[in-house]
Amino acid sequence: MNASGGWERLAPKLDATRRRVRSLEWEPARRNSFVTYTVERDSAYADLDGRRLLMMSGYSYLGLAGDERVVRAAQAAVELYGTGNHGVRALAGSIPLHEELEAEVARFAGRDRALVFGSGYAANVGTVGALVGAGDTVLIDKYDHASIVDGCRLSGATVTRFRHNDVDHLDRRLAAASPDGIRLVIVDSVYSMDGDIAPLPELRRVCDAHDALLMVDEAHALGVIGATGKGIEEHFGYTAKVDVKLGTLSKAIPSMGGWVAGPEELIGHLKYAARPFLFSAALGPAQTGAALESLRILQQEPERVTHIQEESARFRRTLNDGGMRTGDSETAVVPVIAGSDEAAYDYATACRAAGVIGLPVVTPAVPNDLARLRIAITARHTKADLDFAAEAFLKAAAECGLIPA
Ligand SMILES: Cc1ncc(COP(=O)(O)O)c(C=O)c1O
Structure with missing residues (x-):
């Protein structure tokens, strides 16, 4: 078989990946994978296309990345x-x-x-x-x-x-x-x-x-x-x-x-x-x-750990009081459940417009209809950051019909 025949056999697989990505990320505002953020060294904020957004999906739990x-x-x-x-x-x-x-x-x-x-x-x-x-x-x-x-x-x-x-x-x-x-x-x-x-x-x-x-x-x-x-x-x-x-x-x-x-x-x-x-x-x-x-x-500096634990609990309570589901989370990882894969993407897009980055996690990484934004609370998030974030997540949820407006 010649080389082009080999590529032809591979084409359906490559095409399936491209179609899957496009089905969720069909316009720039919906892009959530492989986005390049310029994260500020001394805060939880990141620059995205000239806008300063609060990063709520990073894993730097102790807030030491720029220390x-x-x-x-x-x-x-x-x-x-x-x-x-x-x-x-x-x-x-x-x-x-x-x-x-x-x-x-x-x-x-x-x-x-x-x-x-x-x-x-x-x-x-x-x-x-x-x-x-x-x-x-x-x-x-x-x-x-x-x-x-x-x-x-x-x-x-x-x-x-x-x-x-x-x-x-x-x-x-x-x-x-x-x-x-x-x-x-x-x-x-x-x-x-x-x-x-x-x-x-x-x-x-x-x-x-x-x-x-x-x-x-x-x-x-x-x-x-x-x-x-x-x-x-x-x-x-x-x-x-x-x-x-x-x-x-x-x-x-x-x-x-x-x-x-x-x-x-x-x-x-x-x-x-x-x-x-x-x-x-x-x-x-x-x-x-x-x-x-x-x-x-x-x-x-164990106070970093205390901050994560106390602020995660407070953040979850605020979202739950506002009507959002956060599953069985009892740690700094807070899933904010949106439903279908598409709903999670819609929600992430609305959150970004409200000033926060919450990245969607969709099937097959999570079960059907439990697609979510996977939020992580870190020692870099101040109380004020988290108040702002909770308000933005609830506002965006209301806009997307996930909770009553
Ligand atoms: C539970 C768990 N184990 C292992 C890994 C892999 O770690 P690393 O990114 O350092 O390869 C991850 C990464 O996301 C993880 O979440």
């Missing part, structure tokens, strides 16, 4: 080590900063050791693949992040999904699982599209009853839940323990990278068995330095 200390730490790391590590950690890629960061992550997570990956995605894919394979069973919550799902698919293990946060369903699934092999249960601490929290103590009880390991993705929990932002174990008063703790350095921590923390032997195994760690370049110096400094600031 002078973090910027200086990144600059110092570049001065010392240059801009790249030119290799994988196992060969020429390791620098002392990696080890400092891993020691800090381990201390923060309350574990013996930690390992840092190039991204949170890589951490999930690599860890799942290193823990389970053919003959093993992995059980995942229906709403687990895509990187967990992809890790499971690649691992070759038998994958079973249980209903969201439904521990009885997990119990039944575990009872029906193969009696042989490793059993690994994986959940998100905080679900990124819903903002609800996994029921850790009950999950621990069921895992123990079935000899299963429990792995938890703290991507949206680090810096956000628990009195000092330490995540799900702290949130539940350290009444239950996770076996494998994992997270990213790209949300509350304003850098790049992912981490896994656990016992010495586990981390020793991952270093040689997690393929995205073994076969992908080491985290760059700037990212490593920025992550390390941010983690230190988080521990020195």
